Amino acid sequence: MTTLPASTGASAPAEAGPPTGWRRHRSTLLIVGALLAALALVVLTQGPVTRAADLDPDNPGPDGAQAVARVLVDQGVDVEVVRSASALASTVLDPDTLVVVTSSSDLGTSTTTALLDQVAGARAGLVVVDPGTRLLDALGIDGDPSRVEVGDGVLGACDDTAYDDLVLVVDSADAVPLAGCFANVLAAQGGIGGDLTLLGAGELLSNDQVLRGDNAAIALRLLGGRERLVWYVASPDDLVADDGVSITSLLPDWIFPGLAIVLLSTVLLVLWRGRRLGPLASEPLPVVVKAIETTRSRGRLYRRSGDLAHAAEALRTATRSRAGARLRLGAHAADAVVVGAVARHLGRPEPEIAALIGAEAHAPGSDRDLIVLANDLAALEEEVRRS
Amino acid sequence: MALTGRVPLLGLLGLVAVVLRPSASTVWCWLLLVAILVAVDVLLAPRPRDLDVVRRPTGSVRTGETAQSVLVVENTRRRRVRGVLRDAWQPSAGATDNRHPLRLAGHGRALLETPLRPSRRGDLRAVGVTVRLLGPLGLAARQRTVQVGGTVRSLPPFASRKHLPSRLARLRDLDGRAAVRVRGQGTEFDSLREYVRGDDVRSIDWRASSRTSSVVVRTWQPERDRRVVLVLDTSRTSAGRVDDVPRLDSAMDAALLLAALASRAGDRIDFVAGDRRVRARLRSSGARDLTGRLQDVMAEIDPVIAEADWTALVGAVQGLGRQRALVVLLTPVEPASIEEGLLAVLPTLTRHHRVVIASVKDPELERMAAQRATIAEAYDAAAAERELRRRTRTAEVLGRLGVSVIDADAERLPPALADHYLALKAQGLL
Structure with missing residues (x-):
């Protein structure tokens, strides 16, 4: 506009005309369009769905277990991945099925009970990977997991001939409170209908460490024993309210008597403020008549x-x-x-x-x-x- | 018995106990401890009846101004006492700052002053004196309320006294005015003085002038020792409120201004107030400070929801003496009550006296007549117009009986009544 001669300055707005809707909102539309394009690009270039959970059969990362799952499929095992308690409940189990539970720290008490019942009813096998103290309690096993020094590897050295001469090499492992192989890192309890096997060294299934020592062999012998493998990745979404820690156990034990004291003091406060200094003073009210009434x-x-x-x-x-x-x-x-x-x-x-x-x-x-x-x-x- | 703020604090201290020993029994033990301490403190607290409380007479004060009520509190025991004392008055007495801390040594005395600022006319009463004396631990107190009688007389505010100086100046103007123009039945010869320019030539006293070298005029003073009778109507019509002030209070204001003015002018003032019967009567036989006494009498008068018995009131006026007087009836010009009561007895009054009716007008009536925007307002306006017309007619009827009607709103009535009095005085019509 500044380059226009002064004589045409007056007519310049008329030439430009009133801004149309497109002109006025041009920049906004451009920005919105660019955003939409970027979003579409991101959505379209996204690869197949991968999961981030440790030991997830669809996780190709170092902590995932995609390698083991793929090898099991290649070996002819029917691997079925289950990601929620309701999906697990609707899965039909039979004696030729092995259920393996990873991310077991997210396994709630109610889900555990339901899982045990389901497995026992179908006489299927159950492998629980890295059980914690609470889960052991829920499984009916006394004792806590304890840390084991693996060092350069630990020999199977147990009654089970399948693992007797294999060597487990992982960064860290926990022994379960049952007698078993690899210094009690892998132990089984036959008490329930199917076998209940506890594995304290979940790392041996991870993509990162499955090739160390005889880990791959241990994994395949552990999980490939039956025709069908149901891989249950426990998820925090399945926790129901009473699975959590109750609030009372987190609070100090003086809190309820303390609340009673505060309540008591409040009552005393009311008594203090509520006592009037003498009766209310009343006013003998005059007649109020509006003259205009x-x-x-x-x-x-x-x-x-x-x-x-x-x-x-x-x-x-x-x-x-x-x-x-x-x-x-x-x-x-x-x-x-x-x-x-x-x-x-x-x-x-x-x-x-x-x-x-x-x-x-x-x-x-x-x-x-x-x-x-x-x-x-x-x-x-x-x-x-x-x- | 009463607790103090220390008790809830003591209760909160129980938190330490429950942290050290967290169990329900600790709570109960703490509660017991607090209860025992409070009970001991109450038992050890001094007894309020050991204090001797006497009130000094309060006197009277104009409504809206401040007075002090003084309580003398004496400790009759050797123990020192501390606590608080509340001197309660009825709310319209305006005793806002009425809580006094008490700290008395053995056999000590204290003067406690409660400021009062009455907002209503009349005798306002003290309700009771409450004494709360703390125990030695300061946890609890004994409390007792005793009746220590006391009243403050709240006088009518006499707001119209601001008009008094100007009216007194006009009264002085009447004094010594040259004769002819004002000479009438009631003017009295005062003195002779030299002629000054502006004097009426007709007032020159030629006989006196012939004896001196200068021209002399006669001067006159307004008549003195006339009688003014103020009749204050306290019946139902006076209870009506105009802008939230009872008509009675506005009428009192007008009566006070007229009384103050007339007493300075040397007239005698009698006062009668009543409705079905005479409630108050005051004769000013040579009394000084008439307005003060009048205010004192008026303080006690309240409107009564009853029709006025004008026969009794007029009888009371006649009973004050047969000398001709200016009778001022302070009553609203309400057509119904005037026509039914006053009209019948007015002739007996007008035969002997000059009668003026001073009425408090309600400006709301004219506002109501002027508002005509909605249907409800239109009907209200019709009702107001009708009422105004009836009033005009009543005023006409009264005028035909020789009665002057001064109908003004509360603010303007006192000066209007005073001006009417001055006009009568100037014409010598009293």
């Missing part, structure tokens, strides 16, 4: 009876007498005289004035007419006073 009630009475004629008559009489007094006609001038005088004074036709303030004027037909009449009378009075 009777007139107001009379107005309401007129309204209730809908006496338009009476009300109009009162208003007309008042205007007539005031106008008469203003025109110095005396207090007892006849109505017709007042009407004539007002008409002459204002220079308005007499019938018009007579229709307004005359004694024989028609009564208003409706409430609306009464309001109009009342205001016309006020205006007339004002006119007489002004002129």
